[in-house]
Amino acid sequence: MGLLKKYFNNTRKPEGWLGKLMVNGMNGGHAALSDWGMSFLKVSQHVKIADLGCGGGRNAASLLKHYPHASLTALDYSDVSVEKTRQVNQAAIAAGRCIVLQGNVAALPFDAEEFDLITAFETVYFWPDGSFNEVFRTLKPGGTFLIVNEADGENAADEKWVAMIDGMTIYNADQLTDMLTNAGFAKVTVHRNEKKHWLCLTAIKEA
Numbered sequence: 001m002g003l004l005k006k007y008f009n010n011t012r013k014p015e016g017w018l019g020k021l022m023v024n025g026m027n028g029g030h031a032a033l034s035d036w037g038m039s040f041l042k043v044s045q046h047v048k049i050a051d052l053g054c055g056g057g058r059n060a061a062s063l064l065k066h067y068p069h070a071s072l073t074a075l076d077y078s079d080v081s082v083e084k085t086r087q088v089n090q091a092a093i094a095a096g097r098c099i100v101l102q103g104n105v106a107a108l109p110f111d112a113e114e115f116d117l118i119t120a121f122e123t124v125y126f127w128p129d130g131s132f133n134e135v136f137r138t139l140k141p142g143g144t145f146l147i148v149n150e151a152d153g154e155n156a157a158d159e160k161w162v163a164m165i166d167g168m169t170i171y172n173a174d175q176l177t178d179m180l181t182n183a184g185f186a187k188v189t190v191h192r193n194e195k196k197h198w199l200c201l202t203a204i205k206e207a
C-alpha cells in the first residue's frame with residue numbers, strides 16, 4: 001500500500017504516527033466545514049451533548065465554547081483520536097464538563113434518552129448499519145442529530161476518496177434522509193453549500 005493511501009486510510013480510523021498526523025490535520029482542515037454545520041443548530045441551549053467519531057476533538061471544544069452550560073461526551077473507536085481529544089479538551093475535562101470515551105457508534109455505551117444533541121462531523125461515511133438506531137435510542141425526545149459531511153454524494157470528483165479510503169461510503173441527501181427516517185426520525189432538514197458540495201442534515205426525534 002502506498003504511503004498516501006496509508007495516510008488517508010487514517011480518516012476512517014486514525015492509528016499510529018500517521019494517525020497522529022491525521023487528527024492534527026483534521027482539526028484544522030475540518031474547522032470551516034464544522035462551523036458551517038454548527039450554524040444550523042437553532043436551539044440556543046443544549047444541556048447534554050455527544051460528539052460521535054470525535055477525531056482530534058476540535059469540534060467538541062467548539063461545542064463546549066458555544067454552549068457554556070452544556071456537558072459533552074466525545075466518543076471515537078480510535079485510541080489516537082481519544083488521546084488527542086483528551087489533550088485538546090483537558091481544561092473542560094478537569095472542570096467536569098467533558099468526558100472522552102473509546103467506543104463504537106454501532107453499540108453506544110449510553111442509556112436511552114441521554115442527550116439533547118448528538119453530532120457527527122465527517123464520520124457517518126464509516127458507520128456500520130444500525131448506528132443511526134443507536135443515535136435515535138440515546139437522544140431525548142425533542143433532541144437533535146446533526147450530520148455534517150464535506151462530500152454530498154453529487155460530485156464525481158469525490159469518488160477518488162472512496163477509492164483511496166477503505167470502508168468509505170459517500171451518501172447523498174436522499175440516502176441519508178431515508179436512513180434517518182428508517183431509524184425513527186420524523187423531521188429531517190437538509191442544508192447544502194452547493195458550491196463546495198458540503199452537506200448538513202438536522203434530524204429531530206419527535207417529542
Ligand SMILES: C[S@@+](CC[C@H](N)C(=O)[O-])C[C@H]1O[C@@H](n2cnc3c(N)ncnc32)[C@H](O)[C@@H]1O
Pocket residue numbers: 011012013014026027030034052053054055056057059075076077078081103104105106120121122123126127128
Ligand atoms: C474523518 S474523521 C472525522 C473526525 C472529526 N469528527 C472531524 O470532523 O474532524 C472520522 C472519525 O470517525 C471515527 N469513527 C469512524 N467510524 C467509527 C465508529 N464506528 N465508531 C466510533 N468512531 C468511528 C474515526 O476513528 C475518526 O476519528
